[in-house]
Amino acid sequence: MTRLQLLGLAAATALFAAASAHAEGDKAAGRTLVYTCAGCHGVPGYTNAYPQYPVPKIAGQNEQYIINALHGYQSGDRTHPTMGAQAQSLSDKDIQNIAAYLSSLAK
Amino acid sequence: MKRALTLFSFGAMLAFASAHVLANGNIENGKKKAATCFACHGADGNSVDPQYPRLAGQYNAYLVQVLHEYKDGQRNNAIMKGMDATLSDQDIEDIAAYFSSLPTKLDTLKGHIQGD
Numbered sequence: 001m002t003r004l005q006l007l008g009l010a011a012a013t014a015l016f017a018a019a020s021a022h023a024e025g026d027k028a029a030g031r032t033l034v035y036t037c038a039g040c041h042g043v044p045g046y047t048n049a050y051p052q053y054p055v056p057k058i059a060g061q062n063e064q065y066i067i068n069a070l071h072g073y074q075s076g077d078r079t080h081p082t083m084g085a086q087a088q089s090l091s092d093k094d095i096q097n098i099a100a101y102l103s104s105l106a107k
Numbered sequence: 108m109k110r111a112l113t114l115f116s117f118g119a120m121l122a123f124a125s126a127h128v129l130a131n132g133n134i135e136n137g138k139k140k141a142a143t144c145f146a147c148h149g150a151d152g153n154s155v156d157p158q159y160p161r162l163a164g165q166y167n168a169y170l171v172q173v174l175h176e177y178k179d180g181q182r183n184n185a186i187m188k189g190m191d192a193t194l195s196d197q198d199i200e201d202i203a204a205y206f207s208s209l210p211t212k213l214d215t216l217k218g219h220i221q222g223d
Contacts, residue, residue: 042220043217044217045166053168056165059213059214060211062160063157064156064157065157065160069160077183077184106212106213107214
């Protein structure tokens with residue numbers, strides 16, 4: 001193999017690795033996962049109790065923000081009992097899929 | 108008469124309580140106070156960088172709640188804590204009123220789940 005071919009192969013490998021490291025979430029899988037979320041986030045004006053405030057609109061929210069928020073609930077940077085419990089049940093892949101789906105819903 | 112009076116005072120109490128729940132910020136003042144927010148969240152409240160949330164059209168009282176949470180550390184975020192530190196309760200109400208009044212790309216999940 002010539003040096004040029006080797007270089008090309010190395011570049012292709014690097015590209016492929018970068019692409020998979022920056023994995024896109026699967027919207028269809030996300031759509032299935034958000035079934036649980038809709039219990040609160042799917043009811044317009046639904047309020048959190050103690051303290052009382054409306055749960056946020058999350059359809060159309062930005063992708064990386066959703067990922068960061070769910071990881072924040074997992075790590076305890078965000079303290080909310082219900083969201084903490086929900087986030088614990090999600091894998092990193094689940095979170096990516098949910099974020100991909102929600103962000104795709106921007107009006 | 109007595110019953111009417113009781114009913115009336117009950118109604119007055121309810122009205123007072125719900126007025127308290129509804130945030131009473133000033134949109135125009137909020138627009139001025141929100142100038143620092145625009146760098147990340149956009150003047151139209153739709154952040155371009157996807158790591159920052161869209162605020163346009165989000166629920167007013169939710170924005171008030173989370174601004175207080177960032178300020179008191181219940182939500183631990185260094186950037187937002189710094190931004191929030193100098194805001195008064197009235198500032199928070201005004202800023203929330205401004206962003207919630209903007210045209211939105213957000214929605215609830217109603218109609219967006221499997222089977223809908």
